[in-house]
Amino acid sequence: MHECSTFSRGAKRRRRNSLSRRERGGVRGLPITFSRGAEGRRRSYLPAGEGRGKGLPPGGERVRDFGQNDPVIPLADVLLADLDIHAATDEREGASLARIRDFVSVCPNAFSRANAEGHVTASAIVARPEDAAFLLVWHRKLKRWLQPGGHMEEADGSVFAAALREAREETGLEGFGFPIGERILDVDVHPIPSRGPDPAHFHFDIRYLVTVSAVETASREEEIRWFALSQALAAGIDESLARALRKAAEIIED
Numbered sequence: 001m002h003e004c005s006t007f008s009r010g011a012k013r014r015r016r017n018s019l020s021r022r023e024r025g026g027v028r029g030l031p032i033t034f035s036r037g038a039e040g041r042r043r044s045y046l047p048a049g050e051g052r053g054k055g056l057p058p059g060g061e062r063v064r065d066f067g068q069n070d071p072v073i074p075l076a077d078v079l080l081a082d083l084d085i086h087a088a089t090d091e092r093e094g095a096s097l098a099r100i101r102d103f104v105s106v107c108p109n110a111f112s113r114a115n116a117e118g119h120v121t122a123s124a125i126v127a128r129p130e131d132a133a134f135l136l137v138w139h140r141k142l143k144r145w146l147q148p149g150g151h152m153e154e155a156d157g158s159v160f161a162a163a164l165r166e167a168r169e170e171t172g173l174e175g176f177g178f179p180i181g182e183r184i185l186d187v188d189v190h191p192i193p194s195r196g197p198d199p200a201h202f203h204f205d206i207r208y209l210v211t212v213s214a215v216e217t218a219s220r221e222e223e224i225r226w227f228a229l230s231q232a233l234a235a236g237i238d239e240s241l242a243r244a245l246r247k248a249a250e251i252i253e254d
Contacts, residue, residue, distance in 0.1 A: 075111065076104050079120070079159055079206070086184045090243060096189040100204045110204070111152045118192075118202030122162035123149030125185055125244050126171060127211050129252040133226040134245055135212075136237070137170050141195070145227070145235050147244070149205065158182075163208045171224055176210040179251055185209040186244035209248050 083101050088094035100120070109115045125147050126135040136145040148170040149163065156162035160182045168174060186207040194200040227235065229249050233242055 075158065079104055082159075082182075082184050083187070086187065088187075089247065092240065093187060093243065096187050096204075096240075099189050100187055100206075103204055113151055116199055116201060118189075118204060119151065120159060121149060121151055121203045121205045122156075122159045122166060123147050123205055123207040124163040124167035124176075125207055125209050125248045126167055126173070126176075127209065127248050127252050128213070128226065129179075129211055130213070131228075132249055132253055133228055134232055134248065135171055135173075135224060135226055136232060136235075138223045138225075145225075145232065145237055147207065147241060149207070159206045160208055163206070164210070167210055173212050176212060178209070179211055180209055182208070185247055186240070188240040188244075190238075190240065207244050209251060211252065 080101065083097065083104070086097060088097045103118070104110045104120065107115065107117070109119075111120050113119055127133070128135070135148070137148050138144075139146045148167045150166045150170075152159070152162050153165070156165060164176065167176065184206055188205045188207070189202055190205065192201050192203055229245055232245055237245070
């Protein structure tokens with residue numbers, strides 16, 4: 001049980017309602033904002049040149065309806081709405097999903113690395129549909145192949161945006177497609193061991209699916225490699241990543 005879960009259900013509700021929208025916002029409480037588009041709808045825009053894959057309207061933008069009365073939608077509320085429509089595919093993911101919902105609902109600093117209990121992280125499953133391959137990054141400290149991902153930063157407008165930034169930074173690729181839009185692909189809560197001044201804590205990881213063309217290659221090839229699903233499983237990836245890759249394989253092969 002984490003420090004933000006030591007309240008009864010009623011106390012949790014009162015605590016959340018007592019927090020201002022800014023306190024529930026995001027990294028250091030900064031809220032995410034959406035500009036108004038046609039018919040009063042607020043629009044969240046993806047980077048230019050990206051998002052023209054299956055599942056998005058022409059032009060690569062996803063329109064999100066949040067109503068017309070509130071000019072600011074906090075990052076936590078956006079994530080909770082996305083978590084509410086995400087369906088877990090096994091018992092472990094179901095437990096992670098419930099735990100992330102609880103954590104984000106009651107922790108005002110759920111996105112901050114300053115939270116000693118843990119924090120929300122963003123990951124991207126990078127797929128190449130032409131040959132059903134996945135791009136994994138060698139983690140030197142953990143000595144394991146992982147998906148691109150990392151911590152939220154203040155400039156990130158959403159967890160999805162953070163996942164895209166991490167994918168670009170760790171792979172050197174651009175021009176991603178989004179076959180399921182900004183929908184969550186997978187979630188997982190996992191422990192991170194203590195290291196130096198950082199105590200042991202948890203990562204509440206939100207994972208999204210992005211695709212790239214077969215003609216594109218990544219930088220630092222000794223640390224980044226394309227894997228077929230069978231090769232990734234043989235390389236010793238953990239159970240949760242294997243689950244995410246299996247989901248992605250079904251989507252891109254559909």
